[in-house]
Amino acid sequence: MKMKCIIVxxxxxxxxxxxxxxxxLDDLEIVATCTNALKAFEILQKEPVDLMFLDIEMPKLTGIDFIKTxxxxxxxxxxxxxxxxxxxSYELDVVDYLLxxxxxxxxxxxxxxxxxxxKSEPANGLTSTTEGEYIYLKADKKMVKVMLNDIHYIESLKDYIRVKTADKDVITHQKISYLEEKLPDDSFIRIHRSFIVPLKKIESYSSSTIEVxxxxxxxxxxYKNKVLDTLNAQNQLD
Structure with a gap:
């Protein structure tokens, strides 16, 4: 089944x-192209659309303001x-950001x-609400809800992992590589064989350490080259 697209x-x-x-590409189909967000809004009310390529800087209504509507x-x-x-753009529920x-x-x-x-089966095994994305982890014979925005870091403990938040530690029987696959790669980064950190929680970094x-x-x-490249690229965007 083809993915129906709109270009704005x-x-x-x-x-x-x-x-x-x-x-x-054979599995994509263009439903419509629009030169402004208002026209795109009309199309979305009439046509089923799976994917929208959306410019940010546009007259009348910016792409970011359009998303919020x-x-x-x-x-x-x-x-x-x-x-x-x-x-x-990272704070919005978007798939990617193309320059x-x-x-x-x-x-x-x-x-x-x-x-x-x-959308019907959240990406990477996560669930979204108005509060943000979260994941359930099995700990102490129960399923514990962890909001991604609350995570400070994730630590490998051999066959277990510790998910550290501001108010609790959740320890679950799982490999860190499994959780790495579940987390959005534009929000979290593996910095060590034993640690994953959320990009938003990084307070400072050097060539050998990161502070959360x-x-x-x-x-x-x-992991050093990838980590430093990612962080340095973010600094350039700032």
């Missing part, structure tokens, strides 16, 4: 580029020529994330 951008050339990428939005991939919106000019390789990466995300609330954690040798 006030630049005709930007629309053409995404159209050309979609045309290369939607009660049941489709999956969204943001597109923009400006880096300034990257961090704000123009968009290469086909980067487009495919975003698309893979869209395939993994299913109340704890300094080591950066593993095998």
């Amino acid at each position: 951008d006030d630049e005709p050339l930007a629309i053409e580029i995404i159209e050309s990428y979609i045309d290369r 939607l009660k049941n939005p489709p999956k969204i991939i943001l597109t923009t020529a400006y880096r300034d919106y990257a961090l704000e 123009k000019p968009i290469s086909f390789d980067r487009f495919l990466i975003a698309l893979q994330k869209a395939y993994k995300t299913d 609330p109340g704890k300094e954690l080591p950066i593993g040798r095998l």
Whole structure:
């Protein structure tokens, strides 16, 4: 079954580029293209849409403000020529953030994330509410709800993991690699064979350590390049 797409951008050339990428793939179908958010809103009321490619800087209504008006939005991939919106986009329920000019390789990466995300069956085994995403972990013979926004870090304890939050420690019989697969990779990063941290909770870092609330954690040798590249890239976006 094809994924139905809509492209929203006030630049005709930007629309053409995404159209050309979609045309290369058999499992995508373009429902409509729009040059402003108001027209896109009309389309969403009439047509079933699975995925929306949405520009941020548009007249009348920005892409970010448009998202906030939607009660049941489709999956969204943001597109923009400006880096300034990257961090704000992470707080929205979007699949990915593409910086123009968009290469086909980067487009495919975003698309893979869209395939993994299913509104009826939350991505990565997580559940979403108005409070944010959460996951249930089995601990002390019961299922414990943990909000992702509350996690300070995750620590491997051989065949167990400790999920540290501000007010509790949840210890569950599980491998850290299993939880790594479940967590959104744009919000969490593995920094060591024994530690995963949420990007939003990082208070400071050096070439060998990362500080989260109340704890300094080591950066593993095998993870160092990826961790520093990710954090340095975020600093550039700031």
